[in-house]
Amino acid sequence: MTDLNQTALNNLTGVAVEKTEIDTLVVGAGQAGVAMSEHLTKLGVPHLVLERNRIAEAWRTGRWDSLVANGPAWHDRFPGLEFEGLDPDAFASKDQVADYFEAYARLFDAPIRTGVEVKSVVRNADRPGFTIQTSEGVIEANRVVSATGPFQRPVIPAIAPKDERIMQIHSAAYYNPQQLPEGAVLVVGAGSSGVQIADELNRAGRQVYLSVGPHDRPPRAYRNRDFCWWLGVLGEWDAPASKPGKEHVTIAVSGARGGHTVDFRALAQQGITLVGLTKAFNDGVVSFQQDLADNLARGDENYLSLLDAADAYVARNGLDLPEEPEARDFLPLPECVRNPVLELDLAGAGVTSIIWATGYSVDFSWLKVNAFDASGKPLHQRGVSCEPGVYFVGLPWLSRRGSTFIWGVWHDAKHIADHIATQRKYLAYRDAKQRQAAE
Numbered sequence: 001m002t003d004l005n006q007t008a009l010n011n012l013t014g015v016a017v018e019k020t021e022i023d024t025l026v027v028g029a030g031q032a033g034v035a036m037s038e039h040l041t042k043l044g045v046p047h048l049v050l051e052r053n054r055i056a057e058a059w060r061t062g063r064w065d066s067l068v069a070n071g072p073a074w075h076d077r078f079p080g081l082e083f084e085g086l087d088p089d090a091f092a093s094k095d096q097v098a099d100y101f102e103a104y105a106r107l108f109d110a111p112i113r114t115g116v117e118v119k120s121v122v123r124n125a126d127r128p129g130f131t132i133q134t135s136e137g138v139i140e141a142n143r144v145v146s147a148t149g150p151f152q153r154p155v156i157p158a159i160a161p162k163d164e165r166i167m168q169i170h171s172a173a174y175y176n177p178q179q180l181p182e183g184a185v186l187v188v189g190a191g192s193s194g195v196q197i198a199d200e201l202n203r204a205g206r207q208v209y210l211s212v213g214p215h216d217r218p219p220r221a222y223r224n225r226d227f228c229w230w231l232g233v234l235g236e237w238d239a240p241a242s243k244p245g246k247e248h249v250t251i252a253v254s255g256a257r258g259g260h261t262v263d264f265r266a267l268a269q270q271g272i273t274l275v276g277l278t279k280a281f282n283d284g285v286v287s288f289q290q291d292l293a294d295n296l297a298r299g300d301e302n303y304l305s306l307l308d309a310a311d312a313y314v315a316r317n318g319l320d321l322p323e324e325p326e327a328r329d330f331l332p333l334p335e336c337v338r339n340p341v342l343e344l345d346l347a348g349a350g351v352t353s354i355i356w357a358t359g360y361s362v363d364f365s366w367l368k369v370n371a372f373d374a375s376g377k378p379l380h381q382r383g384v385s386c387e388p389g390v391y392f393v394g395l396p397w398l399s400r401r402g403s404t405f406i407w408g409v410w411h412d413a414k415h416i417a418d419h420i421a422t423q424r425k426y427l428a429y430r431d432a433k434q435r436q437a438a439e
């Protein structure tokens, strides 16, 4: 198979793909696809990135209007570029993040074709490589990297009521309080999305019920260092897998309003009614588990364990970081936690909308190769799948806790690009007879 060179790739822009051959095809141009392209470019691997929307579309239109990055600008970025005009300790807005990845792709003239959807990828039966059907023609590639994101399909649990009087949306479709009908709101899920949306709605004057499940809630900052720094020096971003029992524990952090620790007691004090995990909906009545106090207690434990680990790190390394004993002071447990609401008549409480901040799943229906287990989960080692030539980047825990995050995906992409370059070296090998014949 011939390799398309950079000029030929650039010439693809704006023309139908028709039938094209390329060494490596990257599907998706979010941060994962851009990182892949940078590393492949550095290693001289001819490649093409196909993106069905625009570069970093998820940051552009798949997030609510006021969203800022959860990590500070010095941390949530790639090594090769800083956020222009942004204080390193500030939190980039979602549009600044999208602009950043567009600028990053321009830095090395990334061969990205936008507005082209990959419909299917099939391994060739009689020759190496894959045949790829796209919305603009067919591509033949030796390798395919799926960079289609960790959060593709918004998940709304089956318990969601079929009640036309209530507007129900996933957090992926939430933009601002004005889009919701007048009235109270039930926000289900208290990870970073749920708590930030609940807070915004409450500040906009809405009565809010926030359904809180198991969560971690690291301090925004402690002893003059952001939690991103602490997770870095304590080796937590590099954890290879979630701790047993923590698989379904979400993380609640916020960069909103300059960044602050997510404090459920403070949210309650501000007027939000906290409730336990949402259990069921029956005849207009929603019921909640009696686990609210436990969930808060475990979140507190997680918070305190990070303070303890940070203190031990400071002591062990003799660091000059100011002590912060007041970080261990908690507000009193609010009434809604001491006497939790276990059932709520939605109409009686004036609830007119439900926001499901309940996470996402993936969709690999287009990737018709043997790279999945029986349940459809990708089978891979650090992104190198069990189907030779197929790679994944950007998935949760691909190599470590940081794998879905901006800084983490860059490192995973580097490993995958290295693997591709090494494979190309093997395939380029010619024995003495072949070398002679080629002379």
Ligand SMILES: Cc1cc2nc3c(=O)[nH]c(=O)nc-3n(C[C@H](O)[C@H](O)[C@H](O)COP(=O)(O)OP(=O)(O)OC[C@H]3O[C@@H](n4cnc5c(N)ncnc54)[C@H](O)[C@@H]3O)c2cc1C
Binding pocket: 027, 028, 029, 030, 031, 032, 033, 050, 051, 052, 053, 054, 055, 056, 057, 058, 059, 063, 068, 069, 070, 071, 076, 116, 117, 118, 119, 147, 148, 149, 150, 151, 193, 366, 393, 394, 395, 404, 405, 406, 407, 409
């Ligand atoms: C609300 C929210 C806030 C977050 N905040 C942060 C944060 O502050 N810091 C941080 O580090 N991380 C954050 N993340 C996590 C992560 O950084 C983002 O989810 C990020 O968008 C993931 O990048 P990605 O490139 O892996 O996937 P995506 O950004 O989802 O990109 C995948 C791309 O693939 C394209 N695509 C999919 N299928 C096809 C196909 N068949 N053909 C062609 N193109 C296709 C999509 O259009 C998309 O553009 C956040 C996530 C969420 C949901």
